[in-house]
Every structure is written in structure tokens, then in C-alpha cells.
Amino acid sequence: LMLNQDRSMLGLVQFGDFYGHDGKLLPSKILILDLESKKEHWIDNAGWEPSAHIDWDPVDPKVCYLSCHNGVIGPVKSPLRFFFEKVYHWNIYGNASVHRYQITENGPKKTGIFTHPDVYRLTIHKVFMHRGRKLMACTGFPNLVFLVDAESMALVQKVTLSETSGTRCVLGSLFPTPDGEKVCLATTKSLQMLDVESGRVDVVHGLGRVYDPFNHMTVVADTDW
Numbered sequence: 001l002m003l004n005q006d007r008s009m010l011g012l013v014q015f016g017d018f019y020g021h022d023g024k025l026l027p028s029k030i031l032i033l034d035l036e037s038k039k040e041h042w043i044d045n046a047g048w049e050p051s052a053h054i055d056w057d058p059v060d061p062k063v064c065y066l067s068c069h070n071g072v073i074g075p076v077k078s079p080l081r082f083f084f085e086k087v088y089h090w091n092i093y094g095n096a097s098v099h100r101y102q103i104t105e106n107g108p109k110k111t112g113i114f115t116h117p118d119v120y121r122l123t124i125h126k127v128f129m130h131r132g133r134k135l136m137a138c139t140g141f142p143n144l145v146f147l148v149d150a151e152s153m154a155l156v157q158k159v160t161l162s163e164t165s166g167t168r169c170v171l172g173s174l175f176p177t178p179d180g181e182k183v184c185l186a187t188t189k190s191l192q193m194l195d196v197e198s199g200r201v202d203v204v205h206g207l208g209r210v211y212d213p214f215n216h217m218t219v220v221a222d223t224d225w
Contacts, residue, residue: 004056004064008036009103011064016050017072025049025093030066032103043108048097055127057150059134062103063111065150067122067138070094086188086212087170090141096122098138100153112153114138119146123215124173130180130196137176137183137194143169145185145194157199163189164204172213178221188213 001012009032016028028051032041045051048068057063071092076082097115101108114136121141127150128135134150145159161169170188176196177184185192185201188210193203 002054002056004061005058006061008061009034009056009064011054011056013051013054013066015052018050025072028052030054032064032101032108034103041103041108043101045099048099053124055125055136057127057134058129060102064101064103065125065127065136066099066101067125068097068099069121070096071121084210085168085170086210087142088213090121092120095119096140098122098125098136098148098153100150114146114148114153114155116140116146116155116158118144118158123171123213126174126176126183128176128180130176135180135196137174139171139174141171143171143187145171145174145183147196147199159194159199159201161185161187161192161201163187164206165189170213173215173217175217175219177219184217184219186213186217 012031014029018026020026027046027049030043051066052069053067055065071090074089074091076089095115096119100112102111119140123139125138136148136150138146143161147156149156163169172186174183174185183194191205192201195202
């Protein structure tokens, strides 16, 4: 769940990982609640189930972005491999995607879709401003970052991550810095910083061991709590 920028709407998204009697994935429940009018906006995601995450537009409080994993977590087939690599088993049914909606007086209206042949699972997506341009950063399993124009929903750049040791890199989550200049990345082995303008990773800080991949993170303007 997530509030929009002016705290007038709350988005609630069910993490869908349920199958119907036909063996197909069931659509997630997606509710946009107008906190001022108390009106409920239900979004039908049949055909791009399951959904999992919502992010709100940094400029327009009535625009949201919803992700479709197009896959579900399955049982870990090799506990020993999971112990050493910290990678879950996923049943993937196709490419992941992000769907943009405008919340209107007549209900939600889809206004754009981003997908790509190389984007799978899509753990998280975040929309932010970079030098006056609205961008979206998305993860792609196992080690890809996609930078997308959030207005046209067109790909700007695809970045491949690696560890300093040259071993396999598995990305868990990301979050842009408040100034929009960097995207912070968490992998199973490191914390990294992607420079948005150049599209290059300029910081890789090893964690010293392999961690269960972080699914969520945040970035604050300062550390004076």
C-alpha cells in the first residue's frame, strides 16, 4: 500500500500468487481509495496478473503505476543452493510489465504500459524526477536495471549489473536519491549506486557475505533522525 504525493489517495495492491482451478494465475485485487470523497476505485488487472506493487507519480497525484510480475514464488528446489546463493525459485510465465493509470471522475483509465523482452519478475519500480524529466527505474531479474521515460513509457536505457568479484549479480531492490541523480541498488552481495545521467554504476560497496535479496529499500535526504 502507498499514499500519493498529496495524501489524497491510498493505493492497496494484493500480492497475487494464487491459482484458479484451471491452473492459471488469478488476478490481484487492486483498490485505489479516495481519502477525501471516500470513493473506491477498483482496477481490473485481468490479462496481466498478478500485480504486486504500486508507485505514485511525483507530479500528478492522480496517476499511479502498477507492476505485473507475471510469475510467482515457488518452493526452493535446492536448500543448499539457496543457502549459498540466496536466490528464490520463481515460476515465470512471461515478461513483466508496468501499467500506468489516471484516476478520473469516471474511474481508473489506463494510459500507458512498459514492458521489454528482457524484463522478468520486476521486483520493484520507482518513478522520480531527473533534471526536469520524469523517469521510472525498474528491476529485471536477475541483474538488470531499466530506466524508462515515465511519460511515454519507452525504454531509455538498460543497465547490466555485476559484482566486483565478477561473480553472478542478483538485484533485490532499488530507490532513487531525493535529487534524482542516482539510483541506489541492493544486490545479494553489495550496495551499488547507478548514475542516472551516464547510466553507469559508479559505486559498488561489498557487503562481505551473501544476503537474502532485499525486496524493499528507501533513501532519505539526510541521516539526522
